[in-house]
Amino acid sequence: MHYHIILTETCNLKCKYCYEKSMQEFDNGLGEKWDYDESTPFDSTIPLGKLKSFLKPDDTLIFYGGEPFVKSDRIKEIIDNVNCKFAIQTNGVLLKRLPINYIKKIDKMLISIDGDKARTDSNRGNGVYDLVIKNLRELRSSGYTGEIVARMTVSAPDLFEQVRYLADLIDQGIFSSIHWQIDAGFYKFDFDEEKFKKFVSMYNSSIDKLLRWWVEKIRDGKVYRLYPFIGILNRLAGRDFETGLPCGSGYRNFTFNTLGKLSACPIMNSVKNFYCGSIDEGIKKDIHVTDEKCTKCNYFKICGGRCLYWRDAKLWPPEGDEAICTTIKFLIGSISQHSKEIAKLEGEGVVRWEDFDYEKYFGPEIIP
Numbered sequence: 001m002h003y004h005i006i007l008t009e010t011c012n013l014k015c016k017y018c019y020e021k022s023m024q025e026f027d028n029g030l031g032e033k034w035d036y037d038e039s040t041p042f043d044s045t046i047p048l049g050k051l052k053s054f055l056k057p058d059d060t061l062i063f064y065g066g067e068p069f070v071k072s073d074r075i076k077e078i079i080d081n082v083n084c085k086f087a088i089q090t091n092g093v094l095l096k097r098l099p100i101n102y103i104k105k106i107d108k109m110l111i112s113i114d115g116d117k118a119r120t121d122s123n124r125g126n127g128v129y130d131l132v133i134k135n136l137r138e139l140r141s142s143g144y145t146g147e148i149v150a151r152m153t154v155s156a157p158d159l160f161e162q163v164r165y166l167a168d169l170i171d172q173g174i175f176s177s178i179h180w181q182i183d184a185g186f187y188k189f190d191f192d193e194e195k196f197k198k199f200v201s202m203y204n205s206s207i208d209k210l211l212r213w214w215v216e217k218i219r220d221g222k223v224y225r226l227y228p229f230i231g232i233l234n235r236l237a238g239r240d241f242e243t244g245l246p247c248g249s250g251y252r253n254f255t256f257n258t259l260g261k262l263s264a265c266p267i268m269n270s271v272k273n274f275y276c277g278s279i280d281e282g283i284k285k286d287i288h289v290t291d292e293k294c295t296k297c298n299y300f301k302i303c304g305g306r307c308l309y310w311r312d313a314k315l316w317p318p319e320g321d322e323a324i325c326t327t328i329k330f331l332i333g334s335i336s337q338h339s340k341e342i343a344k345l346e347g348e349g350v351v352r353w354e355d356f357d358y359e360k361y362f363g364p365e366i367i368p
């Protein structure tokens with residue numbers, strides 16, 4: 001099982017699509033719709049002994065925040081005492097707060113980066129790109145061999161250019177893989193029909209271009225680990241029999257909030273409606289997307305409903321959500337068109353199936 005742990009709600013950055021947007025979202029109606037747990041503290045209060053007895057060696061604990069490295073002493077304490085596998089989702093700025101011998105015990109790191117320096121700094125703050133890349137170069141020089149995922153938040157449609165840029169950093173040995181999620185449907189105030197329609201059309205063209213480039217590289221025997229492509233391909237090829245959300249939230253991945261309750265997803269960690277148990281009781285129930293729009297959709301077994309939060313919150317009007325689904329259907333349809341050729345290349349030994357295999361539920365949502 002995979003578990004996120006919210007170490008703190010504090011973050012050291014003020015990113016555009018997280019901090020800035022939250023500041024503009026005065027009343028999105030979720031306060032009336034959902035039952036928020038007002039008793040959750042800012043920092044995790046879960047006793048170490050409870051974590052130690054709850055987690056099994058095969059489990060993965062994903063450090064999460066806020067920014068988890070703000071609580072680097074707590075990370076050290078957990079690594080020293082808990083026998084399980086570790087991953088982290090971080091903005092990478094405070095990476096050096098954790099000594100390298102501890103970092104080496106974290107198998108996988110999801111690092112927030114949105115593409116090149118201009119794009120990343122514009123979203124995350126001046127100087128962030130250089131600092132993160134410097135930290136990662138030093139990490140690799142110190143012998144860190146774990147997976148480093150470049151985790152992009154996409155709010156402009158030039159995906160092809162930005163992914164190509166990060167793919168060069170894969171070639172340089174900094175990143176191992178790339179994942180992206182589009183910043184759509186997560187805030188009520190930011191829906192602009194005209195603007196988003198344009199985004200969808202340009203984003204889909206960019207997907208098409210990126211996919212063609214990706215397949216061209218596969219023909220040469222090189223598989224770039226782009227999670228949305230790989231994850232969807234796994235399901236299309238019948239190598240992932242799950243039909244729930246590919247992020248695993250609510251059935252393969254749960255989140256310890258700061259109080260020790262288990263929530264379906266890190267984003268809704270203190271919403272009682274999404275509680276599934278606790279560190280004391282264990283997992284009491286699973287939660288899946290049950291919205292008929294999804295369960296009756298032909299793409300449901302591949303898509304799983306994109307995201308529990310988005311599907312339940314319904315912050316955008318139906319036409320906005322439909323437009324988001326257009327991108328998902330286009331993505332799945334496009335990958336499907338290339339799947340036969342990829343299977344053939346695999347059969348010919350140009351690439352191996354292991355090149356497309358991946359550990360599920362450690363962070364990449366798969367459906368952007």
Ligand code: SF4
Pocket residue numbers: 293294295297298299300303304305306325328329
């Ligand atoms: S494409 Fe849209 S409607 Fe279909 S399953 Fe995915 S999120 Fe649901």
Ligand code: SF4
Pocket residue numbers: 245247248249265266267306307308309310365
């Ligand atoms: S995709 Fe949605 S449900 Fe899954 S982890 Fe992200 S916010 Fe949670």
